[in-house]
Amino acid sequence: MLSRNTYLEAIPAGSYVDADIPVTGAKISIIDCALGTNPFGTPKGARAAFLAAARGLDITSYPEPWNEKLKRALAAYWTKANIGPTNIILGAGSIGILQRLNTLFLAPGAQLLGVTPQFTDYVRAAQARGANYQAVNLKAPEFKISAAELLEQLNPDIAAVYIDNPHNPTGQVVPLADLEAIAAKALAQNTALIVDEAYGDFMPQDNSAINLVDRYPNTAVARSFSKGWGLAGLRVGYGVINTKLRKLYAKIDMPFSLIDPAAAAATAALAEPDFIIQSREKTARIKRQIRQQLTCLNLAHSYETTPIMTLTAPCPGLNLKQQFLRQGVLVVDGNEFAGLSSASVRLRVPAAEAELLDRLATIEAVIS
Numbered sequence: 428m429l430s431r432n433t434y435l436e437a438i439p440a441g442s443y444v445d446a447d448i449p450v451t452g453a454k455i456s457i458i459d460c461a462l463g464t465n466p467f468g469t470p471k472g473a474r475a476a477f478l479a480a481a482r483g484l485d486i487t488s489y490p491e492p493w494n495e496k497l498k499r500a501l502a503a504y505w506t507k508a509n510i511g512p513t514n515i516i517l518g519a520g521s522i523g524i525l526q527r528l529n530t531l532f533l534a535p536g537a538q539l540l541g542v543t544p545q546f547t548d549y550v551r552a553a554q555a556r557g558a559n560y561q562a563v564n565l566k567a568p569e570f571k572i573s574a575a576e577l578l579e580q581l582n583p584d585i586a587a588v589y590i591d592n593p594h595n596p597t598g599q600v601v602p603l604a605d606l607e608a609i610a611a612k613a614l615a616q617n618t619a620l621i622v623d624e625a626y627g628d629f630m631p632q633d634n635s636a637i638n639l640v641d642r643y644p645n646t647a648v649a650r651s652f653s654k655g656w657g658l659a660g661l662r663v664g665y666g667v668i669n670t671k672l673r674k675l676y677a678k679i680d681m682p683f684s685l686i687d688p689a690a691a692a693a694t695a696a697l698a699e700p701d702f703i704i705q706s707r708e709k710t711a712r713i714k715r716q717i718r719q720q721l722t723c724l725n726l727a728h729s730y731e732t733t734p735i736m737t738l739t740a741p742c743p744g745l746n747l748k749q750q751f752l753r754q755g756v757l758v759v760d761g762n763e764f765a766g767l768s769s770a771s772v773r774l775r776v777p778a779a780e781a782e783l784l785d786r787l788a789t790i791e792a793v794i795s
Contacts, residue, residue, distance in 0.1 A: 480691040
Protein backbone atom coordinates (compact mmCIF):
# COMPACT_ATOMS: atom_id res chain seq x y z
CA MET A 428 0.00 0.00 0.00
CA LEU A 429 1.28 3.44 -0.95
CA SER A 430 -1.15 5.03 1.54
CA ARG A 431 -1.83 3.99 5.11
CA ASN A 432 -5.39 5.33 4.79
CA THR A 433 -6.73 1.90 3.93
CA TYR A 434 -10.33 3.04 4.53
CA LEU A 435 -10.14 4.81 1.14
CA GLU A 436 -10.45 1.42 -0.55
CA ALA A 437 -14.08 1.15 0.59
CA ILE A 438 -15.16 4.55 -0.78
CA PRO A 439 -16.83 4.37 -4.22
CA ALA A 440 -14.66 5.93 -6.90
CA GLY A 441 -15.65 8.49 -9.49
CA SER A 442 -18.22 11.25 -9.65
CA TYR A 443 -21.65 11.76 -11.15
CA VAL A 444 -19.91 13.95 -13.75
CA ASP A 445 -19.40 11.95 -16.93
CA ALA A 446 -19.25 12.38 -20.67
CA ASP A 447 -22.11 10.31 -22.05
CA ILE A 448 -22.87 10.23 -25.76
CA PRO A 449 -26.55 9.76 -26.68
CA VAL A 450 -27.41 6.21 -27.69
CA THR A 451 -28.98 6.88 -31.07
CA GLY A 452 -28.22 6.19 -34.68
CA ALA A 453 -30.02 9.25 -35.96
CA LYS A 454 -28.68 12.78 -36.16
CA ILE A 455 -30.24 14.62 -33.28
CA SER A 456 -29.37 17.79 -31.43
CA ILE A 457 -28.24 17.39 -27.85
CA ILE A 458 -30.10 19.00 -24.96
CA ASP A 459 -27.85 19.23 -21.92
CA CYS A 460 -29.96 18.81 -18.79
CA ALA A 461 -27.21 17.21 -16.73
CA LEU A 462 -24.74 19.54 -15.02
CA GLY A 463 -26.23 22.12 -12.67
CA THR A 464 -25.20 25.33 -14.39
CA ASN A 465 -27.53 28.27 -15.01
CA PRO A 466 -29.22 27.53 -18.37
CA PHE A 467 -29.82 31.26 -18.89
CA GLY A 468 -26.18 32.34 -19.00
CA THR A 469 -24.44 34.87 -16.79
CA PRO A 470 -24.79 38.60 -16.04
CA LYS A 471 -23.34 40.78 -18.79
CA GLY A 472 -21.42 42.85 -16.27
CA ALA A 473 -19.70 39.75 -14.90
CA ARG A 474 -18.48 38.71 -18.34
CA ALA A 475 -17.22 42.22 -19.10
CA ALA A 476 -15.43 42.46 -15.74
CA PHE A 477 -13.72 39.11 -16.31
CA LEU A 478 -12.48 40.09 -19.78
CA ALA A 479 -11.25 43.48 -18.57
CA ALA A 480 -9.32 41.93 -15.69
CA ALA A 481 -7.93 39.15 -17.89
CA ARG A 482 -6.54 41.63 -20.42
CA GLY A 483 -4.32 43.24 -17.81
CA LEU A 484 -3.41 40.03 -15.99
CA ASP A 485 0.25 39.46 -15.15
CA ILE A 486 0.40 35.67 -15.01
CA THR A 487 3.90 35.76 -13.51
CA SER A 488 2.44 37.21 -10.29
CA TYR A 489 0.22 35.65 -7.67
CA PRO A 490 -3.38 36.89 -7.50
CA GLU A 491 -4.66 38.99 -4.62
CA PRO A 492 -4.27 36.71 -1.59
CA TRP A 493 -7.57 37.28 0.25
CA ASN A 494 -9.89 39.09 -2.25
CA GLU A 495 -11.12 41.65 0.26
CA LYS A 496 -13.11 43.55 -2.38
CA LEU A 497 -15.22 40.48 -3.14
CA LYS A 498 -15.73 39.83 0.58
CA ARG A 499 -16.98 43.39 1.08
CA ALA A 500 -19.34 43.02 -1.89
CA LEU A 501 -20.70 39.76 -0.48
CA ALA A 502 -21.22 41.30 2.96
CA ALA A 503 -23.17 44.16 1.35
CA TYR A 504 -25.23 41.68 -0.70
CA TRP A 505 -26.14 39.87 2.54
CA THR A 506 -26.60 43.01 4.63
CA LYS A 507 -29.94 41.80 6.06
CA ALA A 508 -28.23 38.70 7.48
CA ASN A 509 -26.09 40.78 9.85
CA ILE A 510 -22.73 39.55 8.58
CA GLY A 511 -19.55 41.35 7.61
CA PRO A 512 -16.42 40.63 5.54
CA THR A 513 -14.86 38.73 8.46
CA ASN A 514 -17.67 36.17 8.17
CA ILE A 515 -16.80 35.44 4.53
CA ILE A 516 -14.44 32.68 3.40
CA LEU A 517 -13.50 31.97 -0.22
CA GLY A 518 -12.54 28.86 -2.15
CA ALA A 519 -12.64 26.96 -5.43
CA GLY A 520 -16.39 26.49 -5.84
CA SER A 521 -18.70 25.41 -3.06
CA ILE A 522 -16.98 22.00 -2.97
CA GLY A 523 -13.70 23.76 -2.13
CA ILE A 524 -15.44 25.43 0.81
CA LEU A 525 -17.05 22.16 1.90
CA GLN A 526 -13.71 20.35 1.88
CA ARG A 527 -12.25 22.97 4.21
CA LEU A 528 -15.29 22.83 6.47
CA ASN A 529 -14.75 19.08 6.65
CA THR A 530 -11.20 19.75 7.80
CA LEU A 531 -12.58 22.17 10.38
CA PHE A 532 -15.28 19.90 11.78
CA LEU A 533 -14.50 16.28 10.91
CA ALA A 534 -11.60 14.32 12.38
CA PRO A 535 -10.97 10.73 11.22
CA GLY A 536 -13.64 8.56 12.82
CA ALA A 537 -16.09 11.45 13.30
CA GLN A 538 -19.80 10.74 12.92
CA LEU A 539 -21.54 12.67 10.12
CA LEU A 540 -25.32 12.79 9.71
CA GLY A 541 -27.05 13.47 6.40
CA VAL A 542 -29.94 12.30 4.25
CA THR A 543 -30.08 9.80 1.41
CA PRO A 544 -30.01 10.69 -1.42
CA GLN A 545 -27.92 13.86 -1.40
CA PHE A 546 -24.91 15.46 -3.13
CA THR A 547 -22.67 12.47 -3.81
CA ASP A 548 -19.33 14.24 -4.13
CA TYR A 549 -19.68 15.82 -0.69
CA VAL A 550 -20.33 12.44 0.91
CA ARG A 551 -17.22 11.04 -0.77
CA ALA A 552 -15.17 14.04 0.36
CA ALA A 553 -16.29 13.51 3.97
CA GLN A 554 -15.55 9.80 3.82
CA ALA A 555 -12.13 10.58 2.36
CA ARG A 556 -11.50 12.57 5.55
CA GLY A 557 -12.21 9.36 7.47
CA ALA A 558 -15.70 10.35 8.63
CA ASN A 559 -18.38 7.73 9.25
CA TYR A 560 -21.45 8.76 7.28
CA GLN A 561 -24.96 7.84 8.40
CA ALA A 562 -28.14 9.05 6.77
CA VAL A 563 -31.87 9.39 7.16
CA ASN A 564 -33.37 7.56 4.19
CA LEU A 565 -35.81 9.73 2.27
CA LYS A 566 -38.95 7.86 1.33
CA ALA A 567 -40.03 7.34 -2.29
CA PRO A 568 -41.77 8.65 -4.28
CA GLU A 569 -41.60 12.16 -2.76
CA PHE A 570 -38.15 11.86 -1.14
CA LYS A 571 -39.19 14.74 1.12
CA ILE A 572 -36.75 15.79 3.83
CA SER A 573 -38.15 15.48 7.34
CA ALA A 574 -36.60 17.76 9.95
CA ALA A 575 -38.29 15.65 12.63
CA GLU A 576 -36.44 12.52 11.49
CA LEU A 577 -33.13 14.37 11.39
CA LEU A 578 -33.71 15.72 14.89
CA GLU A 579 -34.53 12.22 16.10
CA GLN A 580 -31.19 10.92 14.77
CA LEU A 581 -29.20 13.89 16.06
CA ASN A 582 -27.31 12.85 19.20
CA PRO A 583 -24.15 14.07 20.97
CA ASP A 584 -22.00 11.52 19.13
CA ILE A 585 -22.65 13.35 15.84
CA ALA A 586 -19.81 15.74 14.97
CA ALA A 587 -21.65 17.43 12.09
CA VAL A 588 -24.93 17.44 10.18
CA TYR A 589 -24.81 18.03 6.43
CA ILE A 590 -27.85 19.34 4.56
CA ASP A 591 -27.85 20.47 0.95
CA ASN A 592 -30.50 23.17 0.59
CA PRO A 593 -31.84 23.36 -2.08
CA HIS A 594 -31.50 19.61 -2.05
CA ASN A 595 -29.52 17.84 -4.74
CA PRO A 596 -30.91 15.86 -6.60
CA THR A 597 -34.60 16.71 -5.97
CA GLY A 598 -34.42 20.51 -5.89
CA GLN A 599 -36.61 20.74 -2.78
CA VAL A 600 -36.07 23.49 -0.21
CA VAL A 601 -35.94 22.96 3.55
CA PRO A 602 -37.73 25.82 5.36
CA LEU A 603 -35.48 28.06 7.44
CA ALA A 604 -37.53 27.29 10.57
CA ASP A 605 -36.64 23.59 10.20
CA LEU A 606 -32.96 24.43 9.74
CA GLU A 607 -33.06 26.61 12.84
CA ALA A 608 -34.54 23.78 14.89
CA ILE A 609 -31.67 21.53 13.77
CA ALA A 610 -29.11 24.28 14.41
CA ALA A 611 -30.46 24.84 17.94
CA LYS A 612 -30.33 21.18 18.96
CA ALA A 613 -26.93 20.76 17.31
CA LEU A 614 -25.54 23.79 19.15
CA ALA A 615 -26.75 22.44 22.49
CA GLN A 616 -24.68 19.29 21.97
CA ASN A 617 -21.62 20.89 20.31
CA THR A 618 -22.46 19.57 16.84
CA ALA A 619 -21.75 21.54 13.66
CA LEU A 620 -24.40 22.20 11.01
CA ILE A 621 -23.01 22.40 7.48
CA VAL A 622 -25.53 23.75 4.97
CA ASP A 623 -24.61 23.39 1.29
CA GLU A 624 -26.39 26.15 -0.64
CA ALA A 625 -24.74 25.59 -4.02
CA TYR A 626 -28.19 26.11 -5.59
CA GLY A 627 -29.11 28.71 -2.98
CA ASP A 628 -29.49 31.60 -5.40
CA PHE A 629 -32.57 29.84 -6.77
CA MET A 630 -34.42 30.28 -3.46
CA PRO A 631 -35.28 33.51 -1.60
CA GLN A 632 -32.50 35.09 0.46
CA ASP A 633 -34.66 35.01 3.57
CA ASN A 634 -34.62 31.19 3.51
CA SER A 635 -30.83 30.97 3.53
CA ALA A 636 -29.05 29.51 6.55
CA ILE A 637 -26.75 32.53 6.29
CA ASN A 638 -29.46 34.24 8.34
CA LEU A 639 -28.67 31.81 11.19
CA VAL A 640 -24.89 32.23 11.33
CA ASP A 641 -24.93 35.29 13.58
CA ARG A 642 -27.07 33.53 16.21
CA TYR A 643 -25.83 29.96 15.83
CA PRO A 644 -22.01 29.85 15.79
CA ASN A 645 -22.08 26.12 14.97
CA THR A 646 -23.67 26.83 11.57
CA ALA A 647 -21.54 27.16 8.43
CA VAL A 648 -22.88 27.77 4.94
CA ALA A 649 -21.23 27.00 1.58
CA ARG A 650 -22.27 28.84 -1.57
CA SER A 651 -21.21 29.02 -5.21
CA PHE A 652 -21.20 31.44 -8.14
CA SER A 653 -21.35 28.41 -10.48
CA LYS A 654 -25.10 27.79 -10.37
CA GLY A 655 -27.30 30.87 -10.02
CA TRP A 656 -24.75 33.37 -11.29
CA GLY A 657 -23.64 31.16 -14.19
CA LEU A 658 -19.89 31.38 -13.49
CA ALA A 659 -19.16 27.64 -13.34
CA GLY A 660 -16.00 27.96 -15.44
CA LEU A 661 -14.43 30.35 -12.94
CA ARG A 662 -14.79 28.14 -9.84
CA VAL A 663 -15.74 30.86 -7.36
CA GLY A 664 -17.13 29.62 -4.08
CA TYR A 665 -17.71 31.28 -0.76
CA GLY A 666 -18.78 30.37 2.72
CA VAL A 667 -20.22 32.17 5.71
CA ILE A 668 -19.13 31.27 9.24
CA ASN A 669 -19.53 32.86 12.67
CA THR A 670 -16.66 35.12 13.75
CA LYS A 671 -16.09 32.80 16.74
CA LEU A 672 -14.82 30.21 14.23
CA ARG A 673 -12.68 32.67 12.26
CA LYS A 674 -9.46 32.26 14.27
CA LEU A 675 -9.69 28.47 14.08
CA TYR A 676 -10.59 28.53 10.38
CA ALA A 677 -7.54 30.74 9.68
CA LYS A 678 -5.36 27.77 10.58
CA ILE A 679 -6.65 25.81 7.56
CA ASP A 680 -7.34 28.70 5.18
CA MET A 681 -5.06 29.31 2.21
CA PRO A 682 -4.31 32.50 0.27
CA PHE A 683 -4.59 32.84 -3.53
CA SER A 684 -7.78 30.76 -3.74
CA LEU A 685 -9.15 32.75 -6.70
CA ILE A 686 -7.57 34.31 -9.75
CA ASP A 687 -8.20 38.05 -10.00
CA PRO A 688 -10.43 37.94 -13.14
CA ALA A 689 -12.69 35.37 -11.44
CA ALA A 690 -13.00 37.53 -8.33
CA ALA A 691 -13.73 40.58 -10.52
CA ALA A 692 -16.47 38.71 -12.38
CA ALA A 693 -18.08 37.53 -9.13
CA THR A 694 -17.98 41.04 -7.67
CA ALA A 695 -19.60 42.47 -10.80
CA ALA A 696 -22.29 39.74 -10.80
CA LEU A 697 -23.48 40.80 -7.35
CA ALA A 698 -24.29 44.24 -8.77
CA GLU A 699 -26.95 42.66 -11.03
CA PRO A 700 -29.44 41.04 -8.62
CA ASP A 701 -32.20 41.22 -11.26
CA PHE A 702 -30.37 38.48 -13.16
CA ILE A 703 -31.04 36.06 -10.30
CA ILE A 704 -34.68 37.13 -10.00
CA GLN A 705 -35.25 36.62 -13.73
CA SER A 706 -33.51 33.23 -13.63
CA ARG A 707 -35.87 32.09 -10.88
CA GLU A 708 -38.91 33.29 -12.81
CA LYS A 709 -37.82 31.52 -16.01
CA THR A 710 -37.02 28.35 -14.10
CA ALA A 711 -40.43 28.32 -12.42
CA ARG A 712 -42.24 28.76 -15.75
CA ILE A 713 -40.38 25.89 -17.42
CA LYS A 714 -40.67 23.66 -14.37
CA ARG A 715 -44.43 24.17 -14.28
CA GLN A 716 -44.67 23.11 -17.91
CA ILE A 717 -42.67 19.95 -17.23
CA ARG A 718 -44.79 19.13 -14.18
CA GLN A 719 -48.05 19.65 -16.11
CA GLN A 720 -46.95 17.43 -18.99
CA LEU A 721 -45.87 14.40 -16.93
CA THR A 722 -48.17 11.41 -17.25
CA CYS A 723 -46.27 8.39 -15.91
CA LEU A 724 -42.93 9.68 -14.62
CA ASN A 725 -43.02 10.68 -10.97
CA LEU A 726 -41.63 14.07 -9.99
CA ALA A 727 -40.17 14.05 -6.47
CA HIS A 728 -40.89 16.88 -4.04
CA SER A 729 -39.25 19.98 -5.52
CA TYR A 730 -39.21 23.75 -5.13
CA GLU A 731 -40.65 25.70 -8.07
CA THR A 732 -37.66 27.99 -8.74
CA THR A 733 -34.89 25.40 -8.33
CA PRO A 734 -33.64 24.22 -11.75
CA ILE A 735 -33.04 20.57 -10.82
CA MET A 736 -35.57 17.82 -10.20
CA THR A 737 -35.74 14.05 -9.80
CA LEU A 738 -37.88 11.96 -12.12
CA THR A 739 -38.61 8.27 -11.49
CA ALA A 740 -40.06 5.68 -13.85
CA PRO A 741 -42.94 3.41 -12.75
CA CYS A 742 -40.87 0.32 -13.62
CA PRO A 743 -38.12 -0.23 -11.01
CA GLY A 744 -35.93 -2.20 -13.43
CA LEU A 745 -35.90 0.46 -16.15
CA ASN A 746 -32.72 2.38 -16.99
CA LEU A 747 -34.33 5.80 -17.32
CA LYS A 748 -31.14 7.60 -18.25
CA GLN A 749 -30.80 5.43 -21.35
CA GLN A 750 -34.32 6.40 -22.41
CA PHE A 751 -33.36 10.06 -22.18
CA LEU A 752 -30.08 9.48 -24.02
CA ARG A 753 -31.93 7.82 -26.90
CA GLN A 754 -33.81 11.09 -27.32
CA GLY A 755 -30.62 13.16 -27.12
CA VAL A 756 -31.21 14.48 -23.58
CA LEU A 757 -28.29 14.42 -21.16
CA VAL A 758 -29.31 13.77 -17.54
CA VAL A 759 -27.63 12.40 -14.40
CA ASP A 760 -28.27 8.73 -13.62
CA GLY A 761 -30.12 8.24 -10.32
CA ASN A 762 -27.77 5.35 -9.66
CA GLU A 763 -25.07 7.97 -8.95
CA PHE A 764 -26.95 8.92 -5.76
CA ALA A 765 -27.20 6.54 -2.82
CA GLY A 766 -30.87 5.85 -2.19
CA LEU A 767 -31.87 6.11 -5.85
CA SER A 768 -31.57 3.62 -8.71
CA SER A 769 -31.26 3.75 -12.48
CA ALA A 770 -35.05 4.05 -12.62
CA SER A 771 -34.51 7.70 -11.61
CA VAL A 772 -32.68 10.63 -13.17
CA ARG A 773 -31.79 14.14 -12.14
CA LEU A 774 -32.85 16.65 -14.78
CA ARG A 775 -31.92 20.32 -14.97
CA VAL A 776 -34.29 22.60 -16.86
CA PRO A 777 -32.97 23.89 -20.21
CA ALA A 778 -33.19 27.47 -21.47
CA ALA A 779 -35.51 26.45 -24.33
CA GLU A 780 -38.17 24.06 -23.13
CA ALA A 781 -40.21 23.28 -26.27
CA GLU A 782 -37.85 20.64 -27.66
CA LEU A 783 -37.39 19.02 -24.25
CA LEU A 784 -41.16 18.77 -23.77
CA ASP A 785 -41.51 17.05 -27.15
CA ARG A 786 -38.79 14.54 -26.33
CA LEU A 787 -40.17 14.02 -22.83
CA ALA A 788 -43.51 13.11 -24.38
CA THR A 789 -41.77 10.50 -26.55
CA ILE A 790 -39.93 9.06 -23.56
CA GLU A 791 -43.15 8.72 -21.58
CA ALA A 792 -44.93 7.13 -24.54
CA VAL A 793 -42.17 4.49 -24.78
CA ILE A 794 -42.13 3.56 -21.08
CA SER A 795 -45.83 3.88 -20.24
